[in-house]
Every structure is written in C-alpha cells, then in structure tokens.
Amino acid sequence: xxxxxxxxxxxxxxxxxxxxxxxxxxxxxxxxxxxxxxxxxxxxxxxxxxxxxxxxxxxxxxxxxxxxxxxxxxxxxxxxxxxxxxxxxxxxxxxxxxxxxxxxxxxxxxxxxxxxx
Amino acid sequence: xxxxxxxxxxxxxxxxxxxxxxxxxxxxxxxxxxxxxxxxxxxxxxxxxxxxxxxxxxxxxxxxxxxxxxxxxxxxxxxxxxxxxxxxxxxxxxxxxxxxxxxxxxxxxxxxxx
Numbered sequence: 001x002x003x004x005x006x007x008x009x010x011x012x013x014x015x016x017x018x019x020x021x022x023x024x025x026x027x028x029x030x031x032x033x034x035x036x037x038x039x040x041x042x043x044x045x046x047x048x049x050x051x052x053x054x055x056x057x058x059x060x061x062x063x064x065x066x067x068x069x070x071x072x073x074x075x076x077x078x079x080x081x082x083x084x085x086x087x088x089x090x091x092x093x094x095x096x097x098x099x100x101x102x103x104x105x106x107x108x109x110x111x112x113x114x115x116x117x
Numbered sequence: 118x119x120x121x122x123x124x125x126x127x128x129x130x131x132x133x134x135x136x137x138x139x140x141x142x143x144x145x146x147x148x149x150x151x152x153x154x155x156x157x158x159x160x161x162x163x164x165x166x167x168x169x170x171x172x173x174x175x176x177x178x179x180x181x182x183x184x185x186x187x188x189x190x191x192x193x194x195x196x197x198x199x200x201x202x203x204x205x206x207x208x209x210x211x212x213x214x215x216x217x218x219x220x221x222x223x224x225x226x227x228x229x230x231x
Contacts, residue, residue, distance in 0.1 A: 043223060104162055104165045
C-alpha cells in the first residue's frame, strides 16, 4: 500500500536561510508526488508536482523538490526562507493503477514551518 | 466556477443531529475527493468518486457517514447522528481524470458538534 512519511512535524528556520522539509514515500508502482501548502485559516494550495517527467521539480514561490527513486524521497527545499513561507506543508503521494488512472491521494501528517525574523 | 466551492463554510450543530455538507467541483473535473482534517492531525481520506465508477468508500469512519455525487458534478457528504469527535474541517477536492495536473481543494467546511 502506498504511504508517505514526513520526517519532521516542526521545522524552524531564520529568515534568509535555506529550508528543507523531508518526505519519504512508499509506492507499489510509479507514483505521482505532490507538495501542498496550507497557510493559517486558508485552503490547501498546490506547490509543485512530480508525474514521472523531470526529477527536479520547480514550484511556486521559489520552492523545488527532487524525486529520488533510490532513496524513495521527495524532499522540499527553498534556498532562502521568507516570513510569508510560515505555514503547514503536506507531502502527498498518489499511485497509478494498471489502467493509468490516478487513485486517491495519501497525505503525510504535515510539517509546520516557522520562520524567525 | 473557477474553483471548488464548499458550503456552508462553518456549521455548528448539536450532538445527535444530521448534517449535510456540499461540494461543487470545478466544471469538467471527473474526480472528486472528500477529506477530513481534525485539529492537530493530518488529512484523513474519506471517499473518492471517479467518473461513473463505483466510489471508493474505504475511508468513511462509520456507517453514519455517507456521500453521493449527482450527475457527476455536485457532491453531498452526510453525517447522521453527529458526535463530538466528528468536529473537524471537511475538505473537498476535484481533478481531471488522472489527476496528473494536481488537485484543487475547496476552502472547507468547519463542522463543530456541541
């Protein structure tokens, strides 16, 4: 069964320093992987997605993630944190079935990112 | 519409009452999901509709929960005899068939059972 593990429930960084949010996945077939962000009292917003094209995926707001099959990882990074990046981040996996259609999304438990001035 | 619309945005109900939560997906999106986000917890999958296929109900926590999708568009999540542990934000998302382009989430319905 597919699953996703976010290794850190809380991450705190200083403004201007790099961000690393870790995610490992387990999937039977070729997965689609996503990162979503949820700001306080706001809806979920798609940051970026991997769907078997380039392994380094660039998303919005300067975030990117690299799909590493050998490590079953899809870590989210950003070179320089901004105060507005403070939010909760969810790593999500979605398997494809034999027919190629994507099945349900499986969410990680989330990582709360705090950005200190 | 331009996005996924959920109503109501907030619902307070008394324990034991039934509630209905509505989701209007993006026009043309064939896949529709319901998730539940409880305080301090991640998103819990509830049910998944894909086109005319039988829905995947494997995430529904009890037989008090049901959902339907009429005409392949609007979906209603019904919770019967609500309990305090049902208090959560209920999120709906939709996508094109395979979802490769990502899923668009609504703003959710915050349900409080008192």
